[in-house]
Amino acid sequence: MISEPLWANLWIAGFLTNHKRLLWAYWAFLKSDKLTRNQKKVLSILSLDVLLIPLPGAVISLNRMLGNLAVIEASALRIPVVGLLDSNVSGGFLMYPVPSNDDSFKVMFFYVLFFSKIILVGKMTRLVSFTNIKKYNRSNKDKKYMKLYNSKFDFDNKLFNVLNKYRIITNK
Amino acid sequence: MITLGSSTFLYIGFHQLLANGMHLGHNVRSANLLLNKFFVGRRFSVIILNLLTSVLNLRRSFLVLFGTAVSRGFILFVMPV
Numbered sequence: 386m387i388s389e390p391l392w393a394n395l396w397i398a399g400f401l402t403n404h405k406r407l408l409w410a411y412w413a414f415l416k417s418d419k420l421t422r423n424q425k426k427v428l429s430i431l432s433l434d435v436l437l438i439p440l441p442g443a444v445i446s447l448n449r450m451l452g453n454l455a456v457i458e459a460s461a462l463r464i465p466v467v468g469l470l471d472s473n474v475s476g477g478f479l480m481y482p483v484p485s486n487d488d489s490f491k492v493m494f495f496y497v498l499f500f501s502k503i504i505l506v507g508k509m510t511r512l513v514s515f516t517n518i519k520k521y522n523r524s525n526k527d528k529k530y531m532k533l534y535n536s537k538f539d540f541d542n543k544l545f546n547v548l549n550k551y552r553i554i555t556n557k
Numbered sequence: 558m559i560t561l562g563s564s565t566f567l568y569i570g571f572h573q574l575l576a577n578g579m580h581l582g583h584n585v586r587s588a589n590l591l592l593n594k595f596f597v598g599r600r601f602s603v604i605i606l607n608l609l610t611s612v613l614n615l616r617r618s619f620l621v622l623f624g625t626a627v628s629r630g631f632i633l634f635v636m637p638v
Contacts, residue, residue, distance in 0.1 A: 444632075447634070472588050484595040
């Protein structure tokens with residue numbers, strides 16, 4: 386729903402600090418003739434596609450111990466890092482620490498839910514504040530979110546029509 | 558507590574954190590002394606966290622994420638493997 390990138394793999398050293406060089410290497414690797422079509426397809430599905438996005442505006446690390454390199458690289462580039470701080474880890478390199486437990490899945494779900502909610506609210510406010518901008522100034526990303534925003538209102542009508550069609554509810 | 562858009566949609570407070578079991582820390586032996594400011598005290602060698610400061614820090618982090626989302630920046634989630 387919020388369409389933000391997620392790194393759920395072993396961290397590649399230099400992903401943030403050496404981003405441009407890694408991107409070129411990946412691009413050359415995909416374009417090389419030695420790979421078969423299926424290999425390219427498999428590679429494109431892999432999480433290395435995260436390289437194709439520009440540098441992030443903020444980083445959220447859900448575990449300081451395991452996401453160690455990510456936090457250090459982000460802090461080197463002055464990218465704001467939001468992270469959960471458990472009582473057994475040091476608080477270095479975190480710009481915005483949130484002292485809490487970070488071991489259980491329940492806690493992680495709790496925080497990811499709230500972080501995603503605030504990101505959604507930010508995107509919605511952007512939409513509302515930028516509706517008066519002329520059409521040619523809108524980016525494709527804005528248009529996508531506007532479509533999503535409008536589809537929320539269409540959904541009720543569509544559901545009502547479907548339910549009516551199959552006689553689940555009756556329109557009296 | 559947070560009044561951005563709808564306040565009921567994004568309510569985070571002391572009680573939410575308590576209900577999710579975030580008031581207890583690690584054993585005293587494995588605790589990092591740099592985090593003393595977040596601790597309230599200890600009961601049976603288990604550290605108890607200060608939830609009020611954690612709520613304040615959460616709100617600070619929310620404002621940062623809100624700002625980056627408004628200014629159309631990517632936000633990278635890093636999950637533990």
